Amino acid sequence: MSDFTFWVIFSNLLLALRWTIALSLVAFVCGGAVGLLMLFARVSKIGWLEALTRGYIEFFQGTPLLMQLFLLFFGLALFGLEVSPWLAATLALTLWTSAFISEIWRGCVESISRGQWEASSSLAMTYIEQMRYVILPQALRIAVAPTVGFSVQVVKGTALASVIGFVELTKAGTMLNNATFRPFLVYSLVALMYFALCFPLSFFAKKLEGRLNAAR
Amino acid sequence: MTYKLQFGELLPYMGVLFEGLLFTVVLTLISTVAGVGLGIGGAAARTFGPPWAGRVFVIYVELIRNTPFIVQLFFIYFGLPALGLKLSESQAAFLAMTINLGAYSTEIIRAGVEAVPKGHIEAGVSLAMTKWEVFAHIILKQALQKIWPALSSQIIIVMLGSSVVSQISAEDLTYAANFVQSRNFRAFEAYFAVALAYLGLAIVMRAMLRGIGRLMFPGH
Structure with missing residues (x-):
């Protein structure tokens, strides 16, 4: 019965870890791109656009990620769309990430003093030019630490993709547990692998935060 | 053919959904009180406790903050019985939360404690208060006041994360949604x-926590 050595479990989890990393990267990059669009809309001072983004952010920050996954995975299938676990997971994580990250970035943009907006608009810069050449370069410096910090939440969020059957680290852990009946070992290893992925990110974020405070 | 939404199909299951909602609320309420209590103890240990207690809490905090909640839940529910600690699903959910x-x-809370001016601690000590009296009577309230907004949003994040206990x-509420959609096949309506x-x-x-904050820390 005991065909599953420690090494077999470990190597299988490690193989599944690749999917966790891939999903995290895709979600983070796509979420960042959508989040940037949201940011432009959110601080645009166009009433209806701001209201729309506020609603979007409220919905994705105010409902569980698991519910968003279910809505996309089971819901869209009813409308005749074929949704694979990979697609549903990427889509849900992208939307969820964008909602959080655009709020983080909005905080950074709003910490830039009003004078910068006024000076650039007195130079007849358009909204996009103001953002591109004046505001974002300054906001970026403040944004790095919280953005890195949020990437930890994205990595942890990918664990929920296991629920809709996407085989990443958590799902692989569940499957290995079902085959080996060694839950303590399997879930310890799964937790340690997430830790190995997330701890350097949170450590780095904290370091960046400290450096930024020292520079002030 | 386009699909027509039929929210009416949910009506026969309102009781089930309400029970789920109730479980989620109770789960959040109890684990918020217990969790914040644990947090106050942890913050005290990290700032005023002996070095070994501080170190234990550092490891605890980093381990939890850097692993997904669903893995923590699975570890408690599936992993701990191997060590002889068998929990029901509700107990496991409460414990994990x-x-x-x-x-x-x-x-x-630790961040709040560290933001309290040193003079307040010294003033307390000069009144012959013990370390713990200073913490309980002088530091804690100021610390909680400073970090109340951050703590409030974390409590809401944990409430949303509680949907995972359905697994x-x-x-809970998510379990109820799964149940309903497995009965009437209206997945989108149920989840929406x-x-x-x-x-x-x-x-x-959010509104309630803001109100509690106003009650506990008047004048802010």
């Missing part, structure tokens, strides 16, 4: 309605 919020609130069959229920819960909780 408390441990999770405990770690985050330790870190948040060990604890009968429940997502809105969570949204409502989050908005109500």
Whole structure:
């Protein structure tokens, strides 16, 4: 019965870890791109656009990620769309990430003093030019630490993709547990692998935060 | 052919959904109280406790903050019985939620404690108060006041995260949604309605926490 050595479990989890990393990267990059669009809309001072983004952010920050996954995975299938676990997971994580990250970035943009907006608009810069050449370069410096910090939440969020059957680290852990009946070992290893992925990110974020405070 | 939404199909299951909502609310309430209590203890240990206690809490906080909640839940529910600790799904859910919020609130409250001016501590000590009296009577309230908004949003994040307990069959709101859609096959309607229920819960909780903050720390 005991065909599953420690090494077999470990190597299988490690193989599944690749999917966790891939999903995290895709979600983070796509979420960042959508989040940037949201940011432009959110601080645009166009009433209806701001209201729309506020609603979007409220919905994705105010409902569980698991519910968003279910809505996309089971819901869209009813409308005749074929949704694979990979697609549903990427889509849900992208939307969820964008909602959080655009709020983080909005905080950074709003910490830039009003004078910068006024000076650039007195130079007849358009909204996009103001953002591109004046505001974002300054906001970026403040944004790095919280953005890195949020990437930890994205990595942890990918664990929920296991629920809709996407085989990443958590799902692989569940499957290995079902085959080996060694839950303590399997879930310890799964937790340690997430830790190995997330701890350097949170450590780095904290370091960046400290450096930024020292520079002030 | 286009699909027609039929929210009416949910009506016969309102009782089930309401029970789920109730479980989620109770789960959040109890684990918030226990978790924040744990956080206060952790913050005290990290700032005023002996070095070994501080180190234990550092490891605890980092382990929890850097692993997904669902893995913590699976570890408690499936992993701990191997060590002889068998928990029901509700017990596992309560324990996992408390441990999770405990770690985050330790870190948040610690930041508040460290923001209290040194002079206040010295003033307390000069009145012959012990370290713990200073913590309980002088530091804690100021610390909580400073970090109340951060703690409030963490409590809401944990409430939303509680949907994961459905995966060990604890009968919360998400479990109810799964149950309903397995009966009437109206997946989108069930999940959409429940997502809105969570949204409502989050908005109500935010307002309530703000109110509690105003009551506890008047003048701010």
